[in-house]
Amino acid sequence: MIDARGQEALTGAAQAEIFQILRDGKPRTRSELATLTGLARSTVASRVDALLRVRLIAPVADAASTGGRPSRQFAFDGTQHAVLGVDIGATHVHLALKDLHGATIADVYEEIAVAKGPDIILGWVIENGRRLFKPHRARMTLRAVGVGLPGPVEHKTGRPVDPPIMPGWARFDVPGVLSDAFGVPTYVDNDVNVMALGEHHDYWTDVADLIFVKVATGVGAGVIIGGSIHRGVQGLAGDIGHIWVPEADGLECRCGSRGCLEAVAAGPAIAARLRAGGADIHDTADIVAAVRRGDIDAVREVREAGRIIGRVLTTCVSLINPAVIVLGGPIASVGDHLLAGTREVIYTRATPMAAGNLQIVSSRGNQDAAVSGASAMAIQQVLSVDSVEALVRDDA
Amino acid sequence: MIDARGQEALTGAAQAEIFQILRDGKPRTRSELATLTGLARSTVASRVDALLRVRLIAPVADAASTGGRPSRQFAFDGTQHAVLGVDIGATHVHLALKDLHGATIADVYEEIAVAKGPDIILGWVIENGRRLFKPHRARMTLRAVGVGLPGPVEHKTGRPVDPPIMPGWARFDVPGVLSDAFGVPTYVDNDVNVMALGEHHDYWTDVADLIFVKVATGVGAGVIIGGSIHRGVQGLAGDIGHIWVPEADGLECRCGSRGCLEAVAAGPAIAARLRAGGADIHDTADIVAAVRRGDIDAVREVREAGRIIGRVLTTCVSLINPAVIVLGGPIASVGDHLLAGTREVIYTRATPMAAGNLQIVSSRGNQDAAVSGASAMAIQQVLSVDSVEALVRDDA
Numbered sequence: 001m002i003d004a005r006g007q008e009a010l011t012g013a014a015q016a017e018i019f020q021i022l023r024d025g026k027p028r029t030r031s032e033l034a035t036l037t038g039l040a041r042s043t044v045a046s047r048v049d050a051l052l053r054v055r056l057i058a059p060v061a062d063a064a065s066t067g068g069r070p071s072r073q074f075a076f077d078g079t080q081h082a083v084l085g086v087d088i089g090a091t092h093v094h095l096a097l098k099d100l101h102g103a104t105i106a107d108v109y110e111e112i113a114v115a116k117g118p119d120i121i122l123g124w125v126i127e128n129g130r131r132l133f134k135p136h137r138a139r140m141t142l143r144a145v146g147v148g149l150p151g152p153v154e155h156k157t158g159r160p161v162d163p164p165i166m167p168g169w170a171r172f173d174v175p176g177v178l179s180d181a182f183g184v185p186t187y188v189d190n191d192v193n194v195m196a197l198g199e200h201h202d203y204w205t206d207v208a209d210l211i212f213v214k215v216a217t218g219v220g221a222g223v224i225i226g227g228s229i230h231r232g233v234q235g236l237a238g239d240i241g242h243i244w245v246p247e248a249d250g251l252e253c254r255c256g257s258r259g260c261l262e263a264v265a266a267g268p269a270i271a272a273r274l275r276a277g278g279a280d281i282h283d284t285a286d287i288v289a290a291v292r293r294g295d296i297d298a299v300r301e302v303r304e305a306g307r308i309i310g311r312v313l314t315t316c317v318s319l320i321n322p323a324v325i326v327l328g329g330p331i332a333s334v335g336d337h338l339l340a341g342t343r344e345v346i347y348t349r350a351t352p353m354a355a356g357n358l359q360i361v362s363s364r365g366n367q368d369a370a371v372s373g374a375s376a377m378a379i380q381q382v383l384s385v386d387s388v389e390a391l392v393r394d395d396a
Numbered sequence: 397m398i399d400a401r402g403q404e405a406l407t408g409a410a411q412a413e414i415f416q417i418l419r420d421g422k423p424r425t426r427s428e429l430a431t432l433t434g435l436a437r438s439t440v441a442s443r444v445d446a447l448l449r450v451r452l453i454a455p456v457a458d459a460a461s462t463g464g465r466p467s468r469q470f471a472f473d474g475t476q477h478a479v480l481g482v483d484i485g486a487t488h489v490h491l492a493l494k495d496l497h498g499a500t501i502a503d504v505y506e507e508i509a510v511a512k513g514p515d516i517i518l519g520w521v522i523e524n525g526r527r528l529f530k531p532h533r534a535r536m537t538l539r540a541v542g543v544g545l546p547g548p549v550e551h552k553t554g555r556p557v558d559p560p561i562m563p564g565w566a567r568f569d570v571p572g573v574l575s576d577a578f579g580v581p582t583y584v585d586n587d588v589n590v591m592a593l594g595e596h597h598d599y600w601t602d603v604a605d606l607i608f609v610k611v612a613t614g615v616g617a618g619v620i621i622g623g624s625i626h627r628g629v630q631g632l633a634g635d636i637g638h639i640w641v642p643e644a645d646g647l648e649c650r651c652g653s654r655g656c657l658e659a660v661a662a663g664p665a666i667a668a669r670l671r672a673g674g675a676d677i678h679d680t681a682d683i684v685a686a687v688r689r690g691d692i693d694a695v696r697e698v699r700e701a702g703r704i705i706g707r708v709l710t711t712c713v714s715l716i717n718p719a720v721i722v723l724g725g726p727i728a729s730v731g732d733h734l735l736a737g738t739r740e741v742i743y744t745r746a747t748p749m750a751a752g753n754l755q756i757v758s759s760r761g762n763q764d765a766a767v768s769g770a771s772a773m774a775i776q777q778v779l780s781v782d783s784v785e786a787l788v789r790d791d792a
Contacts, residue, residue, distance in 0.1 A: 209628055211715075223715060225621055232605055232717020236750050243714045244707075244745045246642060255747075311640075315711040318639045319607075319619060321628020349640045351651075354632050 015039070015047045016385045019056060019076075023383060027060040027073035048074055050392045055080040055141075079103075082140045083382060084129050084182065085375030086147040089191065090114055090165050090217060093124055094367070097132045098375040099140070100382060102201070106132045107371065114150055117168035118177070126181040145178050145186040146378030148194030148370045155235045158188035164254060165217070187377050191370055192238060193229050196222025198373025199326050199365050209322040211313070212363075213240070214329040215338060216284055218254075219262050219309060225320065240312055241266065247308050261312055265305040267331060273301055284330050291334045299337050306341020313342065314349045321354055328363035336362065411435070411443045412781045415452060415472075419779060423456040423469035444470055446788045451476040451537075475499075478536045479778060480525050480578065481771030482543040485587065486510055486561050486613060489520055490763070493528045494771040495536070496778060498597070502528045503767065510546055513564035514573070522577040541574050541582040542774030544590030544766045551631045554584035560650065561613070583773050587766055588634060589625050592618025594769025595722050595761050605718040607709070608759075609636070610725040611734060612680055614650075615658050615705065621716065636708055637662065643704050657708055661701040663727060669697055680726050687730045695733050702737020709738065710745045717750055724759035732758065 017037050022028065028036075034044045051057040051074075058077035078100025087094040091114070096107035108128050114121060133142055151163030158175035160166055178186040189197075196212035204210055205227075212222040221238035223230045230237050241262040242255055248264035255262075263269055267284030274281040274290070277297055281290055290298035306327075313325060325346070332338045343360050350358070365372055381387060413433050418424065424432075430440045447453040447470075454473035474496025483490040487510070492503035504524050510517060529538055547559030554571035556562055574582040585593075592608035600606055601623075608618040617634035619626045626633050637658040638651055644660035651658075659665055663680030670677040670686070673693055677686055686694035702723075709721060721742070728734045739756050746754070761768055777783060 207629075221715070225626060230621060230716060233603075233719040234717055234749060234753060236747070237715065237717040239717070239747060239750065240711070240714050242747045243711050257747075312711055315636070315639050315708055316715050318636050319617065319633065319712050319715060320626065321630055321633040321635070323629040351632070351635060351638045351653075353630060354635065357630060 015043065016389055018044065018047050019051055019388050020385065022051075022057055022074065022076045025076050027075040029071040029073050031071060033074075050395065054391050054395045056388065056391070078379075080140055081143045081382065082133065082136065083143055083375050083378035084133070084145045085371045085373075085378065086125055086129075086145060086178075087191070087194070087370035087374055088114055088121060088125075088147065088149050089370070090150045093121060094371045095125060095128050095132065096371045096375060097129075097136070098379070100143075100379050102372070102375060102379060105136060105140075108132060114166050114169070118172045118174065122174065122177050122181075125178065129182060142182060142184055143382045144184050144378035145182055146194075146374035146376070146381075147174060147178065147186060147188045148191040148374045149174070149188060150191045152235075153188050153190045155189070155231055158186070185381065187381055189229070189374075189377060190220075192220040193222045193231075194373035194377065195328055195363075195365070195369040196224055196238075196326075196373065197229060197376050198369040198371070199328065199363055200224050200227075201376040202369075202372055203364050204324055204326075207323045209320060210324045210326065211238075211316060211320075211322050212326045212328060213309065213313065213332075215266060215305070215309065215327065215331045216329040217267050219266050221316075223320070240316070243312055245308060245312060247311075261308065265308045270298075270301045270305055270331070274298060288330050288334045291337060299335070302331060302334075302337040303341040305331070306338040306343075307345045308341075309338075310342040310345030311349070314346050317346060317350045317354050317358060323357070323359065325358065325360045326363050327361070328366070328369055332362050333366050338362075411439065412785055414440065414443050415447055415784050416781065418447075418453055418470065418472045421472050423471040425467040425469050427467060429470075446791065450787050450791050452784065452787070474775075476536055477539045477778065478529065478532065479539055479771050479774035480529070480541045481767045481769075481774065482521055482525075482541060482574075483587070483590070483766035483770055484510055484517060484521075484543065484545050485766070486546045489517060490767045491521060491524050491528065492767045492771060493525075493532070494775070496539075496775055498768070498771060498775060501532060501536075504528060510562050510565070514568045514570065518570065518573050518577075521574065525578060538578060538580055539778045540580050540774040541578055542590075542770035542772070542777075543570060543574065543582060543584045544587040544770045545570070545584060546587045548631075549584050549586045551585070551627055554582070581777065583777055585625070585770075585773060586616075588616040589618040589627075590769035590773065591724055591759075591761070591765040592620055592634075592722075592769065593625060593772050594765040594767070595724065595759055596620050596623075597772040598765075598768055599760050600720055600722075603719045605716060606720045606722065607634075607712055607716075607718050608722045608724060609705065609709065609728075611662060611701070611705065611723065611727045612725040613663050615662050617712075619716070636712070639708055641704060641708060643707075657704065661704045666694075666697045666701055666727070670694060684726050684730045687733060695731070698727060698730075698733040699737040701727070702734040702739075703741045704737075705734075706738035706741030707745070710742050713742060713746045713750050713754060719753070719755065721754065721756045722759050723757070724762070724765055728758050729762050734758075 030044050034041045057074045060073040060075045081100050085096045092111050094109045097105045151166045152161050154161050159171050160169045163169050174188050175186040192214045208226050210224040214220050219241040221240045223238045242260040244259045245261050248259045251263040253260035253263035271281045339362050347355050426440050430437045453470045456469040456471045477496050481492045488507050490505045493501045547562045548557050550557050555567050556565045559565050570584050571582040588610045604622050606620040610616050615637040617636045619634045638656040640655045641657050644655045647659040649656035649659035667677045735758050743751050
């Protein structure tokens with residue numbers, strides 16, 4: 001009933017399924033794969049051979065014998081391909097070489113201001129990326145690069161748009177430059193989305209809806225809905241730092257507007273209040289240091305910032321009913337003071353049903369969340385159906 | 397290369413695709429369908445025959461001749477199957493018999509209080525549903541029932557949970573009773589989700605992210621993300637009526653808490669303020685009548701309610717960056733006063749980029765949005781792959 005062209009289209013789709021089934025890491029025999037896909041054993045055998053050739057699966061220890069000759073099992077093997085995860089922050093660059101399981105093979109971190117511009121920053125990324133990968137090139141293939149940038153990114157092109165702390169980066173072709181240098185596709189997103197993805201990928205994969213909030217020089221959120229980053233119609237979803245809040249009424253924000261959440265609850269606002277009280281505190285790093293040494297005023301101000309952010313998040317909880325809220329960024333990572341303020345408000349003000357099962361936690365990934373998310377973004381692309389099919393086709 | 401069982405599984409999936417392709421209503425020939433699916437012409441021909449037999453497609457006028465014998469075209473035909481859409485409100489029931497295109501064949505509306513309980517209300521639905529369908533049973537098959545209820549519904553079971561205005565309905569098996577009576581599957585959701593679905597289905601299908609807000613005795617939202625209702629981890633997404641707002645500080649809410657949005661911006665709160673000013677206004681219907689006759693105080697209070705709701709929605713806009721906000725319910729449908737207040741605040745306070753492309757509009761479906769959404773929910777199920785496959789299989 002099926003002609004040659006039809007057979008090809010159909011077996012293509014079902015063959016692609018074989019790898020997607022094996023991605024969970026569970027070893028399976030050829031005959032189990034035939035049952036799961038409905039494909040003929042000969043078709044399964046040739047697809048398994050192809051996946052072995054491109055080194056996306058590997059044979060595992062023999063299956064328990066059922067009397068006859070033991071059947072060979074195969075499972076996803078992500079150790080022979082690599083991705084580069086790149087976390088470009090306001091004042092640092094963090095680069096990690098990872099395999100397709102997300103395991104770190106090597107990484108490098110350096111304090112460099114993003115304001116130095118794309119030539120210097122991306123030059124550093126290219127030089128260090130090549131250096132990290134060199135010792136592994138004999139046994140691994142670099143497949144993709146994922147990048148997080150500290151400012152808004154146009155999703156379609158991967159270019160920074162209107163980036164307030166990134167002079168010289170506006171509309172710079174970040175994916176083009178890195179793809180040329182490394183010879184692989186490059187995916188770019190803003191740092192908060194990338195951190196949300198990293199935190200979800202590493203610690204909360206069983207949760208569908210999660211809000212990640214970063215508190216640093218600004219306040220922003222990454223919104224995960226149904227397991228994926230939700231971007232909204234213009235890619236602005238999660239831009240909660242410029243919500244008007246009564247506590248910031250009249251206060252000027254770096255965005256040019258007044259009354260924004262950032263203008264009262266982010267690092268510069270907390271530092272300004274502490275300075276007004278006589279403290280020698282100028283930036284987020286000073287706040288972190290003060291909290292660490294137990295400065296009572298700093299602790300109080302961070303907790304109050306948590307309360308103000310919590311009031312905004314209470315509305316977010318009612319709107320999307322997430323399972324988890326994660327607080328990240330430097331101010332969230334020093335003690336539980338920001339977390340305590342946020343919890344206090346949300347658990348008091350959110351409806352009892354929505355608050356009852358909501359977890360509010362500090363980031364576990366911390367400084368590694370961004371580089372982990374940038375890698376996860378690249379790995380997701382490498383293991384997608386289209387990408388695996390292209391690899392098998394190019395190899396044939 | 398494909399054995400019999402594999403061939404069956406594969407052609408099943410590709411055959412299912414034939415109907416999903418035809419759902420857009422565009423007429424196609426058998427040979428176009430063969431090209432689109434990669435299936436053999438003989439397979440396409442037998443699937444087209446099967447879909448004709450179950451009356452989900454129909455032949456259309458002949459294709460323009462290309463010299464030879466003209467090819468017959470086929471398209472989705474939803475006129476031979478029906479669904480019942482049921483909108484159960486606080487004080488009314490609205491029942492519509494629709495075909496699978498969403499066209500209304502007959503409908504009936506009656507003022508009955510939901511507080512009369514499930515026996516009386518569902519008895520009315522069953523009696524009137526049968527009466528509406530009777531004249532059409534010779535030419536149509538009833539395939540499903542969709543119901544909207546004026547209170548929270550457990551998504552998994554379709555049963556009302558903790559319904560404040562629905563005495564006697566708690567955990568009542570609404571889907572069971574209606575499925576037994578009509579002999580078809582029944583799908584139940586709360587009225588706000590159903591209205592959001594109706595508004596999206598009828599007027600905004602090209603939009604992925606939309607928030608529908610109903611303002612009546614309470615305030616609630618239906619959140620559409622990526623074209624589908626977003627429910628959240630406990631099905632509470634959109635429950636914005638009980639968000640704490642400063643304007644309601646200290647005011648008691650019917651939920652037992654204080655300071656809720658509903659306690660200051662819903663019908664009863666507006667009526668109470670107007671009564672305090674000496675007006676003879678007791679409920680939402682009185683407010684609507686007062687606004688309609690141009691009562692200045694009523695107009696002012698409705699506009700102010702719009703502003704308060706707008707402040708909450710500004711946060712929602714920043715969080716999910718929707719393309720459209722739709723205001724519905726009786727208070728939104730009388731003049732543009734609620735809309736004006738909401739727009740004023742959102743366009744002033746939301747970030748310019750997010751507000752720039754955001755449409756804020758009054759419901760176009762109005763009183764028909766709920767019955768339309770209840771029908772749309774049923775139609776989506778009837779036209780799903782699983783449901784179409786079951787129909788074809790049972791017919792064979």
